[in-house]
Amino acid sequence: MTDGFPMSESLLGIGKTGPNNYGWKDIRSVVSPAFTTSKMKLMFPNIFERSQVLTNVLENKCQNDEIIDVYEEFQALTMDVIGRSAFGVDADSLNNRNDVFYFQCRKFFNELNFEKSLGFFLGFISRPLGxxxxxxxxxxxxxxxxxxxxxxxxxxxxxxxxxxxxxDLIQLLLEADDERQKRENVSF
Known part of the structure; x- marks a missing residue:
């Protein structure tokens, strides 16, 4: 299923030997150390700060008697947290719905179904056509x-x-890879 469009070049497509002759085990040796409980706790300030921004946005909307779309507000919070905690992107979707990361991610997920995206559908049917x-x-x-x-x-x-x-996750992965390189005297 991961051979078709758009997943063929993702981590889901990696077997024993993946991109640049690195297999899943090699990649996992870098990724696993970044997901310890203590490392994940280091990202808490990102989540807390974005939650504070959400609180401020909701307070302002209440004071201005604006209608609040809770689903949309939490989508923005989720995208900000993911953008900042995982990808190191300074997303500010809570204050700016035209934020590039938020806008493109929403667009991507809206297109990620067979009914809306002919390319997605055809990619699953035929890899070359995809x-x-x-x-x-x-x-x-x-x-x-x-x-x-x-x-x-x-x-x-x-x-x-x-x-x-x-x-954020990128920093943790880079640190884990740096430690692995020093330990094994090898680099990706």
Whole structure:
């Protein structure tokens, strides 16, 4: 199922030997140390800060007698927390519904069904056909914006690894990989 569009190049597609001849075991040796309880607790301030912003947004809307769409507010909170805690993106969806990360993620998830995305449907039916139509599919365009932004964040973070102090999943993974490289004298 992961061979088709858009999942074929994801971690779900990795077997014993994956991208650049790294298998699941190699990747897991970097990922696992980043998911300890103590490391996850380090990301709590990101969640707390975004929760405080949500509280302020809701207070302001109440004071201005605005209608509150609780579902939409919690979607924005979720995207901010994921963006900041996992991807190191300074998402501010709670204050700006036109935030690039929020907008593109919503667009991606709205297109992630067979009824709305012909590219998604055809990619599951035929992998070669999925690759041919992929650049023209709206699902791919949303995915590409998100992936390109994430790639830029990762490149920046790798180049500024020693100076960057923010605690998020990318930083934890980079630290775990750095420790693994020192331990094994190997690099990805």
């Amino acid at each position: 690759y041919m139509i992929r650049p023209f599919a709206s699902l791919y365009k949303s995915q590409k914006v998100i992936s390109d932004n994430l790639r830029d964040v990762i490149v920046y973070r790798k180049n500024n690894f020693k100076d960057y102090k923010r605690v």
